[in-house]
Amino acid sequence: MKQLEKLSDRIINRxxxxxxxxxxxVTPFIKKTVPLTQLVKFYAFxxxxxxxxxHFNFTHSSLAGSYFxxxxxxxxxxxxKSDIRGDELKRxxxxxxxxxxxxxxxxxxVIRIKDSYLIKTLVHNYSHDxxxxxxxxxxxxxxxxxxxxxxAPMEGCFLGPFSTVxxxxxxxxxxxxxxxxxxxxxxxxxxxxGRVWIRSDEFDFNYSFDQEVxxxxxxxxxxxVPRGVLMDFVEDRKIDFESVFDVVHLExxxxxxxxxxxxxxxxVKGDTHIGENVLVAQRGYLENAWLGTGANVQESSxxxxxxxEGNDITAHGGKIINARLGKKVFVGFNAFLQGKxxxxxxxxxxxxxxxxxxxxxxxxxxIPSGHMVWGCIRNREDLKKHSISLKELSQIExxxxxxxxxxxxxxxxxxxxxxERIEHILEANGAxxxxxxxxxxxxxxxTISYNTIQPYLTGDLKGIYPCIDIKP
Amino acid sequence: MKQLEKLSDRIINRxxxxxxxxxxxVTPFIKKTVPLTQLVKFYAFxxxxxxxxxHFNFTHSSLAGSYFxxxxxxxxxxxxKSDIRGDELKRxxxxxxxxxxxxxxxxxxVIRIKDSYLIKTLVHNYSHDxxxxxxxxxxxxxxxxxxxxxxAPMEGCFLGPFSTVxxxxxxxxxxxxxxxxxxxxxxxxxxxxGRVWIRSDEFDFNYSFDQEVxxxxxxxxxxxVPRGVLMDFVEDRKIDFESVFDVVHLExxxxxxxxxxxxxxxxVKGDTHIGENVLVAQRGYLENAWLGTGANVQESSxxxxxxxEGNDITAHGGKIINARLGKKVFVGFNAFLQGKxxxxxxxxxxxxxxxxxxxxxxxxxxIPSGHMVWGCIRNREDLKKHSISLKELSQIExxxxxxxxxxxxxxxxxxxxxxERIEHILEANGAxxxxxxxxxxxxxxxTISYNTIQPYLTGDLKGIYPCIDIKP
Numbered sequence: 045m046k047q048l049e050k051l052s053d054r055i056i057n058r059x060x061x062x063x064x065x066x067x068x069x070v071t072p073f074i075k076k077t078v079p080l081t082q083l084v085k086f087y088a089f090x091x092x093x094x095x096x097x098x099h100f101n102f103t104h105s106s107l108a109g110s111y112f113x114x115x116x117x118x119x120x121x122x123x124x125k126s127d128i129r130g131d132e133l134k135r136x137x138x139x140x141x142x143x144x145x146x147x148x149x150x151x152x153x154v155i156r157i158k159d160s161y162l163i164k165t166l167v168h169n170y171s172h173d174x175x176x177x178x179x180x181x182x183x184x185x186x187x188x189x190x191x192x193x194x195x196a197p198m199e200g201c202f203l204g205p206f207s208t209v210x211x212x213x214x215x216x217x218x219x220x221x222x223x224x225x226x227x228x229x230x231x232x233x234x235x236x237x238g239r240v241w242i243r244s245d246e247f248d249f250n251y252s253f254d255q256e257v258x259x260x261x262x263x264x265x266x267x268x269v270p271r272g273v274l275m276d277f278v279e280d281r282k283i284d285f286e287s288v289f290d291v292v293h294l295e296x297x298x299x300x301x302x303x304x305x306x307x308x309x310x311x312v313k314g315d316t317h318i319g320e321n322v323l324v325a326q327r328g329y330l331e332n333a334w335l336g337t338g339a340n341v342q343e344s345s346x347x348x349x350x351x352x353e354g355n356d357i358t359a360h361g362g363k364i365i366n367a368r369l370g371k372k373v374f375v376g377f378n379a380f381l382q383g384k385x386x387x388x389x390x391x392x393x394x395x396x397x398x399x400x401x402x403x404x405x406x407x408x409x410x411i412p413s414g415h416m417v418w419g420c421i422r423n424r425e426d427l428k429k430h431s432i433s434l435k436e437l438s439q440i441e442x443x444x445x446x447x448x449x450x451x452x453x454x455x456x457x458x459x460x461x462x463x464e465r466i467e468h469i470l471e472a473n474g475a476x477x478x479x480x481x482x483x484x485x486x487x488x489x490x491t492i493s494y495n496t497i498q499p500y501l502t503g504d505l506k507g508i509y510p511c512i513d514i515k516p
Numbered sequence: 517m518k519q520l521e522k523l524s525d526r527i528i529n530r531x532x533x534x535x536x537x538x539x540x541x542v543t544p545f546i547k548k549t550v551p552l553t554q555l556v557k558f559y560a561f562x563x564x565x566x567x568x569x570x571h572f573n574f575t576h577s578s579l580a581g582s583y584f585x586x587x588x589x590x591x592x593x594x595x596x597k598s599d600i601r602g603d604e605l606k607r608x609x610x611x612x613x614x615x616x617x618x619x620x621x622x623x624x625x626v627i628r629i630k631d632s633y634l635i636k637t638l639v640h641n642y643s644h645d646x647x648x649x650x651x652x653x654x655x656x657x658x659x660x661x662x663x664x665x666x667x668a669p670m671e672g673c674f675l676g677p678f679s680t681v682x683x684x685x686x687x688x689x690x691x692x693x694x695x696x697x698x699x700x701x702x703x704x705x706x707x708x709x710g711r712v713w714i715r716s717d718e719f720d721f722n723y724s725f726d727q728e729v730x731x732x733x734x735x736x737x738x739x740x741v742p743r744g745v746l747m748d749f750v751e752d753r754k755i756d757f758e759s760v761f762d763v764v765h766l767e768x769x770x771x772x773x774x775x776x777x778x779x780x781x782x783x784v785k786g787d788t789h790i791g792e793n794v795l796v797a798q799r800g801y802l803e804n805a806w807l808g809t810g811a812n813v814q815e816s817s818x819x820x821x822x823x824x825e826g827n828d829i830t831a832h833g834g835k836i837i838n839a840r841l842g843k844k845v846f847v848g849f850n851a852f853l854q855g856k857x858x859x860x861x862x863x864x865x866x867x868x869x870x871x872x873x874x875x876x877x878x879x880x881x882x883i884p885s886g887h888m889v890w891g892c893i894r895n896r897e898d899l900k901k902h903s904i905s906l907k908e909l910s911q912i913e914x915x916x917x918x919x920x921x922x923x924x925x926x927x928x929x930x931x932x933x934x935x936e937r938i939e940h941i942l943e944a945n946g947a948x949x950x951x952x953x954x955x956x957x958x959x960x961x962x963t964i965s966y967n968t969i970q971p972y973l974t975g976d977l978k979g980i981y982p983c984i985d986i987k988p
Contacts, residue, residue: 510564511988
């Protein structure tokens with residue numbers, strides 16, 4: 045274990061130096077969340093297909109988790125049950141658009157993780173940093189369970205549990221528990237827990253959860269493990285994944301159309317239906333789930349006793365329990381939507397559930413179609429202060445507040461940006477596949493061949509993985 | 517599949533050129549034995565420990581099977597369910613003794629397999645070619661099911677099913693079905709099926725099975741798959757291995773002493789007992805097996821309804837059914853020993869069952885202690901013509917025949933060579949471990965960490981494995 049201890053200390057040291065301005069010591073956060081002995085217990089796996097550029101290079105690291113599809117280089121890092129998914133990386137020959145200029149991509153983009161400690165973290169999409177388009181770099185960074193690093197290169201950062209950094213480049217930042225940021229770029233910022241912040245040249249959306257809500261759903265401090273309803277929810281379902289990871293080959297227990305992909309590292313229970321062009325990513329969880337054509341369920345998403353009519357998006361970490369979603373509903377990262385068996389949550393078509401929204405019903409509730417919702421909603425009264433129709437939002441120009449949400453800028457640009465992104469996600473996931481054209485992840489992710497790698501089990505290197513280089 | 521077809525054709529072409537003097541075309545042998553579509557179905561696995569030098573390098577190959585412990589380089593080859601076991605390779609700094617000279621080993625020995633097609637073949641031990649002590653090379657070679665390549669570098673060879681090449685360097689040879697050779701070196705020889713041939717500077721042992729025996733137990737020609745009792749025996753038990761290969765981690769179903777290793781890729785059934793210092797290698801098969809202290813069961817060996825008192829050796833491919841073995845009985849490669857439930861085969865202590873011996877009882881039989889047996893024995897009459905006491909054998913000097921066995925040379929050197937080898941095997945396997953000293957495979961093989969690798973599942977590269985390089 046000596047080398048693993050040294051590796052852990054090395055990463056802590058580097059992150060602490062980067063964050064010295066905040067006087068943050070990440071030691072207790074890491075040591076409390078995952079004891080080093082845990083790192084020896086699991087295997088890593090990486091996927092190979094004939095559709096994606098292949099180059100994996102793992103050196104001097106502890107790797108439990110998945111690395112797949114695309115190019116990925118991990119050096120002197122600890123990845124614990126993390127999903128590093130490189131199926132949207134830029135390819136050699138692509139043109140990348142940013143601020144009216146087109147950047148030619150001369151090499152396949154590579155995810156590079158160096159001197160970092162990512163615990164149950166999702167890394168996906170591609171680097172949205174136009175300055176370094178061919179490298180999606182995560183360096184000197186610590187992230188805690190259920191954090192999402194989405195198209196967000198970063199250096200010297202600390203990400204709290206259930207936080208999401210989306211299409212944003214970070215330098216020396218602290219991102220609080222359950223915070224969502226999509227703000228382009230940040231230098232040496234500390235973002236408090238429970239803030240949802242979206243900012244571009246044209247708009248600024250800002251919301252912060254009440255402390256009472258955070259205390260109940262997800263909270264965390266240095267001397268304790270993350271706790272609250274969200275943590276209990278995922279912990280309670282951990283055991284269902286064990287049998288999935290224990291077998292080498294797993295045939296789906298339900299029928300899956302030829303146009304759809306049900307990842308073999310997902311859980312399927314109860315009476316579940318998979319329609320055409322559906323993508324269920326790894327660590328997706330389906331229990332009595334009805335998924336209509338083009339619906340998708342991304343990593344660490346849970347669909348329980350719910351029906352999704354079609355072209356619905358459940359972003360990474362989204363949880364939908366006892367609900368009925370109309371067509372093309374967008375459920376953002378780490379959203380937690382829970383109806384009751386007696387009165388399921390109903391969401392009308394083309395509504396947008398903002399990332400990190402909590403809906404936890406105390407009474408029956410229907411979200412009308414074409415609405416945007418955010419914050420914490422438990423009843424109809426809450427809904428009034430945490431929703432707006434897309435039509436109304438599109439007409440806003442300048443400042444607008446509703447409850448503790450503050451909006452500034454062009455509402456129509458905000459709505460348009462969201463809708464364009466939703467279309468892009470559906471396209472990328474293959475929701476619009478017609479049997480020939482518009483292939484996406486639902487079609488390309490069907491024949492992933494998985495390889496596994498395990499750490500040394502004894503001696504000085506215990507818990508460290510051998511160095512591996514894998515190419516076509 | 518295009519690349520896999522090209523690879524197969526390339527290997528066939530190279531082997532045929534090497535064997536052109538014999539006008540042998542290996543095409544039908546390969547194509548009949550394993551259809552190319554089979555090669556896509558299985559995974560390869562390689563083991564990592566902190567005890568063995570690590571460097572695996574696999575390029576442009578199809579690899580189903582196991583590669584483990586030590587350094588191994590596979591290039592443009594097909595390995596189908598083959599066991600490549602490198603835990604006896606020479607290490608940097610070793611001294612290798614040959615013909616009164618000591619050869620210093622300057623680099624860790626590496627197994628290198630190039631342009632070869634090995635089907636259900638075992639490769640083990642180290643290169644006994646003193647001219648190339650740091651490379652155990654298998655090149656331009658085809659081997660068929662249950663062949664053993666044991667310390668035997670070779671180039672341009674064809675090995676029939678259930679054949680064994682032991683401590684012998686081969687150049688452009690054909691080794692017939694169920695043939696055993698341990699003869700130092702051979703150039704452009706064709707050895708007929710069913711010959712057992714051991715030759716050194718000091719002795720020469722020669723035996724050939726009758727055609728009737730071969731037809732019944734194991735025979736093979738180009739337009740058919742291998743057939744006979746031996747083939748049926750292993751085919752009937754194939755299904756038991758499926759569940760073993762299907763799970764990622766497998767805890768032993770019986771208690772295993774701290775000093776013993778039960779490989780996780782072995783089968784354990786019925787009332788089975790594992791004593792101290794026992795080694796059960798991968799693809800070992802135990803059913804109602806009682807293994808006393810220091811017994812070992814090597815790759816593709818089967819122990820069924822049998823008791824081994826201790827320090828017994830079951831060499832690669834040995835099968836022991838309904839038998840009781842006294843202490844330190846040696847059962848050679850691919851031996852097939854079958855008593856009946858009513859009258860188990862009894863073998864007295866320190867007896868030597870020659871490689872490729874068939875004992876298949878029609879009546880009760882006891883092999884006295886301190887005897888050597890060979891050939892095919894079904895009753896007491898057969899035993900007389902196929903056995904000799906070690907004491908008597910030691911006194912032979914010159915020529916000696918018994919039945920169709922011909923011996924020439926020093927009997928005492930022959931017995932001594934066998935006994936020294938038996939001691940060496942017991943030492944290497946850790947049979948003499950005392951809790952501190954004399955560690956061997958039984959102790960070093962307990963904490964192997966296995967990684968898996970799978971082929972491309974679609975496209976031009978279907979069935980080919982990605983190139984992998986793995987180091988400490």
